[in-house]
Amino acid sequence: MQETPFKSILKRLGLYLDLIRWDRPAGWLLLLWPSLSALWIAKGGFPGLHLVTVFVFGTFLMRSAGCCINDVADKEFDRHVKRTANRPVTSGKVGVKEAIFLGAVIASIAFLLVLSTNSVCVVWSFAALLVSIAYPFAKRFVSMPQAVLGLAFSFGIPMAFAAINGENLTAIHALEAVPTYGWSLLASNLFWVLAYDTEYAMVDRDDDLRIGIKTSAITLAKYDVASVMMFYAVYIVSWWYLVGLTRPSIFIDACAGLATAQACAHYFLIRGRERAGCFKAFRLNHWLGATLFIGVVLSYL
Numbered sequence: 001m002q003e004t005p006f007k008s009i010l011k012r013l014g015l016y017l018d019l020i021r022w023d024r025p026a027g028w029l030l031l032l033w034p035s036l037s038a039l040w041i042a043k044g045g046f047p048g049l050h051l052v053t054v055f056v057f058g059t060f061l062m063r064s065a066g067c068c069i070n071d072v073a074d075k076e077f078d079r080h081v082k083r084t085a086n087r088p089v090t091s092g093k094v095g096v097k098e099a100i101f102l103g104a105v106i107a108s109i110a111f112l113l114v115l116s117t118n119s120v121c122v123v124w125s126f127a128a129l130l131v132s133i134a135y136p137f138a139k140r141f142v143s144m145p146q147a148v149l150g151l152a153f154s155f156g157i158p159m160a161f162a163a164i165n166g167e168n169l170t171a172i173h174a175l176e177a178v179p180t181y182g183w184s185l186l187a188s189n190l191f192w193v194l195a196y197d198t199e200y201a202m203v204d205r206d207d208d209l210r211i212g213i214k215t216s217a218i219t220l221a222k223y224d225v226a227s228v229m230m231f232y233a234v235y236i237v238s239w240w241y242l243v244g245l246t247r248p249s250i251f252i253d254a255c256a257g258l259a260t261a262q263a264c265a266h267y268f269l270i271r272g273r274e275r276a277g278c279f280k281a282f283r284l285n286h287w288l289g290a291t292l293f294i295g296v297v298l299s300y301l
Helices: 005-019 026-043 049-073 096-114 119-138 145-154 156-168 171-177 180-203 205-211 216-246 250-270 275-300
Strands: none
Touching: 005 049, 005 096, 026 049, 026 145, 026 156, 026 180, 026 216, 026 275, 049 096, 049 119, 049 156, 096 119, 119 145, 119 156, 119 171, 145 156, 145 180, 145 216, 156 171, 156 180, 180 205, 180 216, 180 250, 180 275, 205 216, 216 250, 216 275, 250 275
16 A cells, blocks of 8 residues: 555654654753753753753754764664664665754754844854764764763753853953853763763763774763762762852752752662663753752742
8 A cells, every 4th residue: 555645754754763862851841940950050040941942952953963963973883782773874874965954953953042032142153063073983982981071961051151141241242251160060961971971871881892892981981880989970060059159048058958869769779780770860860850840940949
């Protein structure tokens, strides 16, 4: 029975949704919570519906575009990894040029959102794009590519400060829009990304060793679990200290405590280094980020 044009379009749309990980929101939520927290801190409270909308949809769109870029870059590697062998680009269901075009269209829509902010934020969006493009190739050359991902997944923080502080600045003064405090928050967030993406890398360690990809799980070897817990500790303590500097509150203390409890629970998921446990720990991380974001919001009420 011949497939109707309508069914063919729906099938294609399903492949595109699979390509951008539509059914796996954990990835873009990991990007979202630090960015929204930075918005609240930079503004000293609710930053307005416009900026919240721009950052929520912009985060989702850029993560979707990043998935397209990542799958094209990793096409030859992904076919040898159990978890990724059936991805649309890897399996050949979506062509390389098609995936690049889709990613470019999605990134362009995200850029239109950024244009509604200010010129300084636009400047920083180009830097964010360059880091996002660089990450998929880092695992070929860098022993800890998760650090590059950490930079990419934390760039919403300086962009948030630029969106708030850049209103009265020109593009040439873009650096002035992001204070040292903003970069400190980014540095803190890097450790969270190192924690959860090392958990993610532990899922594919056997496959990655076989095909020669560099990851933090391989580099850290037997110290992987201990390192993940150390990364969590550095992140939560530094976050608690930095946010407490600007807005000391019982809510900050309480949410830092809840985040610590979640991180401790991850230890029991990853200590056996089993695929299922490590992947579950990774997927649960967006709740840790949401907890800390709630602490920021409550502290400014």
